[in-house]
Amino acid sequence: MLHEPHSDLWMLFDYEGVKRALYDHEAFSSVVAPPEAMTSQWLVFADPPRHTKLRALIMRAFTPRAVASLEPRIQALSRELLEQTIERGEMDLAADFSVPLPLMVIAEMFGAPLEDQPRFKRWSDVIMALGYAVAGSEETARVQGEFASVSSEMRVYLRDLAEQRRAVPKDDLLTRLVEAEVDGARLTEEELLGFFQLLLSAGHETTTNLLNNALLCLVEHPEQLARLRAEPGLLPSAIEEVLRYRSPVQAMFRVTRSEVSLHGQVIPAGKMVLAMIGSANRDPRKFHDAERFDITREPNPHIAFGHGIHFCIGAPLSRLEARVGLSVLLERVRGFALASDAPWEPRKAIHVHGPTRLPIRFEPRP
Template sequence: MPASSRPKDLVYDPTDPSVMADPFPVYARLREEDPVHWSPSLKSWIVTRYTDVRDLLLSDTLSVNRLLQFYQSLPPADALLLKDIVRYLNLWLAFRDPPDHTRVRRIMRHAFTADAIAEMRPRIEDISDLLLDRLAAAGTKDVDLIKEYALQLPAFVIMDLLDVPRDMLDDFKDWSDDMAVFIGGARNSEDKYERAARGCRNMSTYFRKLIEERTAHPKPGFLMDLINARDEGDKLSDDELVATCILVLFAGHETTTNLIGNATLLLLRNPDELSKLRADPDLIDTTIEEVLRFDGPTNALVRVVAKDHDFHGRKLREGERVFVMVNSANRDPQMFDDADSFDITRKQNRHLTFGQGIHLCLGAKLAREEGRIAIRKLFDRFPDLALDAENPPEWLDAMVPRGTRRLPVKLEG
């Protein structure tokens, strides 16, 4: 175990319900007292200051290729159980270093251009209107906004992109939830390996059949663009295509669901800021950026130490896991004026929510567009939207994503 001189009373426990609901006081202490913190319970380093998080995300001293070592350390029974999910996750951009990462990202970027996102805007607006119409027609004022809106909007966008029927939402939600307990770092799930294997098996089987069908019977669209995407004669392999579809569906809806939920919660908890947005709808862009900074959908990014090195007096050894705490970095007062204030008019906002460098999120433009449309239309349709005072939000039990599992609201005051 690495030596540590951390204050004895400073413990970061992500399983503590109070920390799940509001981790920022602990992050503030970590930044001030122990910015490169060894967590015995997580067996990982916790890095919390803005400049450190940014520099590590840009550094070659850390690697995203963290699955192989983990997989090789598993007992044989667990390794067999996780064989398929590790096979596909190892093909995700998020877990690949150059040159493999460079090659796959270069191919995938053809399907994620600014023009492609612009073409999707009317569809996102239509989906938002459809879901809000359903809420208005349901005749109830008490709803879980995550289940009825924040989850469905990005899920339908991604499912439409991938040519997946919308009536499969429940299936894909179950499969994604099963994978999330493994990928997102859930701390309180005893059966996460079994669930992850099941979710990956179901999703990969579905996408492999869909890709085979689309290849045999071409149809214009995002999936066909992925199948046909080439760069200098190179293209995605069959396994890479399946892995990319899983990644697009999983990451494409989870992050945006949390963004919409967190944005709604923050605006309802900060009525003065909501009033500013209502008075000037053009503030929607800076509103979304401030949500991404103040309590964004990505709590942490995970890396492993690629080679032994010293970092602020600590010895980081090859193979050790590092959580670079993006949400802590985004509240660092050394980088942001009045960092703990939610200010939708903030001008200087170089948050790290979508990463840095070569691993900057490919789907960032799409997430932003969905967030802008979802929030603007939600508050236009339900001007009296309010939190349910008797039922507080329920936060995700996870290290990586940051959001609510349930967000009870009242559509009318």
């Protein structure tokens, strides 16, 4: 545990400490966004009982069956994206595959036209920019202004789509969200917008980084890639190891509700805490040979998707997109190699991990 006095931020690095900060909502609050912030409507920034109500409503729509039903379409979209670049023998995996795939899936889940994908990408980029603007800077004011602007756009866009679904229901996520009801309560327009923003940013960013990080791990560990090609059934286990070894989400903020004793130190009440998920997933006290990438690792109790009541609702979707997307890549492509020796540029937001661009070379398979 580390206290950074300049910002008065407490940072947790070990597995048990991070896990406690993620699940012990009595000691660590998730309400880290100020009430006037538009992100305060997001599920991840809520505590019980509000969190309980919101999650129950969303889970009525975001069911395992609904997610599983997307597999054929995710496979078709993955193939369509790969066909655009496969004959060249090279591509930017991020721009050509890992970024557009989850955006296209989200657009379809909401019943939005695929031609709206560039708009979704622009919105997502603005939302993610909130994660790297330094508080009090001119950059922060600009980013928050852009976020307010796109939030207005998204509100109108989502309102129109929701009205269409109320008039003519469809078999899509938006219809289920509009119709979801628990104890007579339904999602308000602001709550629906908050979930849409969360899915568009966190849902998109996590899957993009998971796909990019998976390829990086396999290229850097060719013996593991060879093992995976010889035993395709190891792909789910390989994805779990990528989530541990190169966690797409590296950190989550919490605020102490009261004094918290941890590892012989006391964090006072009302202090901002940064739980370092990426560090926890490499804790040698929890994971044997933690610095080794092993696609057969068992057990693998990583906390890449959080833990407890805030465990990521989109985890099954992200895992499905990664499994299908990587299956298509491995099936159609061989001889993966990075197309540049230059260090890859990380994505800007401090809480995520992965490359902004990932140029690769490969050989198409028949």
